[in-house]
Amino acid sequence: MALLPAIRLACLLLLVDLVVLAALAQLAPALAHLGLAAVWLEAGLRLPAFTVAGRLLAPGGPRGAAVVLSLTPAAFLTLRSLLVPYSAAPVLLATAAPVWLALTHGATAAALLVWAVPSPGRDTGTESPVAVRQLLALALAEWPVLGGAFFFLVLAVLGETAGPYCTGKALDAIQHGDGPTFFTIGLVLAADLGSSLFAGCRGGLFTLAQARLKLGTCYQLFSRLLRQDLAFFQGTPAAELSTRLANDVPLLCDVVPMSTNVALRSLGMALGLGGFMVGLSPRLALLALLEAPLIITARKVYDARHQVLQRAMLDATANTAAVVQEAVSSIETVRTFAGEEEEERRHSQAVTKMLGLKDRIDVEQALFTLIQRALQLAMQVLVLCHGRRQLREGTITTGSLVTFLLYQAKVSHHVQALVFGHGDLLSKAAASRKILEYLDREPTGDTGGTWAPTTLQGHVAFQHVSFAYPARPEHLVLQDVSFKLHPGEVMALAGLNGSGKSTCAGLLERFYDPGTGDVLLDGVPLRDYEYRYLHRQVVLVGQDPVLFSGTIRENITFGLESCGEEDVRAAAATAGALGFILALDRGFDTDVGDKGGQLSVGEKQRIAIARALVRRPTVLILDEAASALDGEGEVAPQQWVRSGWARTVLLITHCRRMLEAADRIVVLERGAVVEMGTPAELRSRCGPYSHLLQRGPGAGRTETPRMD
Numbered sequence: 001m002a003l004l005p006a007i008r009l010a011c012l013l014l015l016v017d018l019v020v021l022a023a024l025a026q027l028a029p030a031l032a033h034l035g036l037a038a039v040w041l042e043a044g045l046r047l048p049a050f051t052v053a054g055r056l057l058a059p060g061g062p063r064g065a066a067v068v069l070s071l072t073p074a075a076f077l078t079l080r081s082l083l084v085p086y087s088a089a090p091v092l093l094a095t096a097a098p099v100w101l102a103l104t105h106g107a108t109a110a111a112l113l114v115w116a117v118p119s120p121g122r123d124t125g126t127e128s129p130v131a132v133r134q135l136l137a138l139a140l141a142e143w144p145v146l147g148g149a150f151f152f153l154v155l156a157v158l159g160e161t162a163g164p165y166c167t168g169k170a171l172d173a174i175q176h177g178d179g180p181t182f183f184t185i186g187l188v189l190a191a192d193l194g195s196s197l198f199a200g201c202r203g204g205l206f207t208l209a210q211a212r213l214k215l216g217t218c219y220q221l222f223s224r225l226l227r228q229d230l231a232f233f234q235g236t237p238a239a240e241l242s243t244r245l246a247n248d249v250p251l252l253c254d255v256v257p258m259s260t261n262v263a264l265r266s267l268g269m270a271l272g273l274g275g276f277m278v279g280l281s282p283r284l285a286l287l288a289l290l291e292a293p294l295i296i297t298a299r300k301v302y303d304a305r306h307q308v309l310q311r312a313m314l315d316a317t318a319n320t321a322a323v324v325q326e327a328v329s330s331i332e333t334v335r336t337f338a339g340e341e342e343e344e345r346r347h348s349q350a351v352t353k354m355l356g357l358k359d360r361i362d363v364e365q366a367l368f369t370l371i372q373r374a375l376q377l378a379m380q381v382l383v384l385c386h387g388r389r390q391l392r393e394g395t396i397t398t399g400s401l402v403t404f405l406l407y408q409a410k411v412s413h414h415v416q417a418l419v420f421g422h423g424d425l426l427s428k429a430a431a432s433r434k435i436l437e438y439l440d441r442e443p444t445g446d447t448g449g450t451w452a453p454t455t456l457q458g459h460v461a462f463q464h465v466s467f468a469y470p471a472r473p474e475h476l477v478l479q480d481v482s483f484k485l486h487p488g489e490v491m492a493l494a495g496l497n498g499s500g501k502s503t504c505a506g507l508l509e510r511f512y513d514p515g516t517g518d519v520l521l522d523g524v525p526l527r528d529y530e531y532r533y534l535h536r537q538v539v540l541v542g543q544d545p546v547l548f549s550g551t552i553r554e555n556i557t558f559g560l561e562s563c564g565e566e567d568v569r570a571a572a573a574t575a576g577a578l579g580f581i582l583a584l585d586r587g588f589d590t591d592v593g594d595k596g597g598q599l600s601v602g603e604k605q606r607i608a609i610a611r612a613l614v615r616r617p618t619v620l621i622l623d624e625a626a627s628a629l630d631g632e633g634e635v636a637p638q639q640w641v642r643s644g645w646a647r648t649v650l651l652i653t654h655c656r657r658m659l660e661a662a663d664r665i666v667v668l669e670r671g672a673v674v675e676m677g678t679p680a681e682l683r684s685r686c687g688p689y690s691h692l693l694q695r696g697p698g699a700g701r702t703e704t705p706r707m708d
Ligand SMILES: Nc1ncnc2c1ncn2[C@@H]1O[C@H](COP(=O)(O)OP(=O)(O)OP(=O)(O)O)[C@@H](O)[C@H]1O
Pocket: 234, 469, 470, 471, 472, 477, 495, 496, 497, 498, 499, 500, 501, 502, 503, 504
């Protein structure tokens, strides 16, 4: 809420208040003899009037305004009458001087401003409580350990609360000349030792819960991420994901056990010690408890800013990691274009932003600590002065005052921890919203299909398929595409760059689901197949296949539970990879390096083909899978089909020889099927296929045509 609306609301309520107080002034003589009760009765009558007026006159205004305005004078008058018991009787606001009215309304406007202005909109207003609920639900998984921790927490709180009380009793005994008895000293020692032991157990169990939560969340998050659709990965840099796993998960998992530990401990201590303080001196207790609203207000202002800064800081850290990862992973391109300075500039910009945010966080933290210490000191001085007066009056003993001061320091510490813990929980929940968002994302790959027949024929049908990528929903990449592949057949997709060939392969591999129409395997839509089963039956080899770090054998058998040595060798031989593998010192046990970086592109392609063949897939998709292969160990999909390595092959290629060897060809143009038939038929028609052969499939685009 901005300055003007806050002042306008206060003015409107002032007008309403004048009317209400004028009416209440008639009742003043009747109410006066009720003392403090009259003050609260007046507050109770003003509250509904303000609530109704606020709703009618300023519907979007803060709800707390009516409560603050009606209850503040009553609370003040009660406090005054308790602290200065022999002062004049409490005055009703209805009969008080007009300056009082101006004062309470001014204070309300100021309080509303302080409360509302620093709130950074929706970031703190609506998301944090939801995030906190998600966080607590996450922590619930560790309830046995957390339950044990809470048990020891209660015991530790009891021990800590009893400590100062026993010390005060021992002091009073000394002052009265009785001297400390074994019993009182024993009590002090037992309380201290017990609380230390229980606090240790509490801390240990909370740390254990933290570690288990971290581990569980890491597993859960990684597993969720792996099952997201490809559009998610295309829009989120890998480095950002790994930074979030490394930084945000610990932050998120530390905060729940730590905050609940601190919050419950502090709540127990504040209530327990507060109870003792009230027992020792209600007036001093009331005075000391004034610190709480002041600290809460200061913290509220600080938290609102801190949440925004911390979120920005985590985003900046992830961004810096993404810049580094991008530069390192494409170092060859950077070097080719002498882009080192450009990359340095991007990196230094990201780091500067991150450091700037860190500085702001530190400065604001230091300022807040200063304000908080000053408030604490002021309250201690106030209590000490008032305590001295009570000592003189004889309404408190020295031992009780010492006990009270010991309690005050502790309560102050716990009230602050309570307020900090809450703020910390909110800001860390807000900061880790990405992790919660990722954990909440529904996996898209597995649609819960269950169809998994023992054998498949290998009939593939695209039926009136239209499709747009999620990143560009307005651009239809495939339009009403229909074609069929029969078992024992090698069918090629031909077309210019960007005509939609790889998109067809992606749909057949179920990277995406078609927008309209269906892709069927043996007459059954792909989404009805059991997820793992489908991906064993339909295998794709892309142009730039990725190998994982590990040995050649591990790469060929990737994802297979058991695979014999003979099968691995046979698949490697069929893919034309056996020759170069056996020429390596360690043969199939050779390490391929990070992403297969120690092999040539052609060698990687051959290993990727072997990895596909060893599965003996029903449908094998080769998407430019042989683009870097030499003539040796020729890629011959027809032979693979005949010798049972695959039932059906969908070939995507720009290679004329491979196109001509296919049983049938489907020609795509701008996402639509324009021609279909055997190579000879298509050539004789002199249609789009013939033009493609004449121009070269790469014509019209920047890529070099790869016709041979
Ligand atoms: N992930 C994606 N998000 C948005 N659009 C995409 C995505 N992938 C491809 N496209 C667009 O879809 C269209 C078809 O792309 P596709 O890769 O299927 O063509 P292609 O025929 O295989 O081309 P090429 O012969 O160059 O491999 C292109 O216009 C491309 O820009």
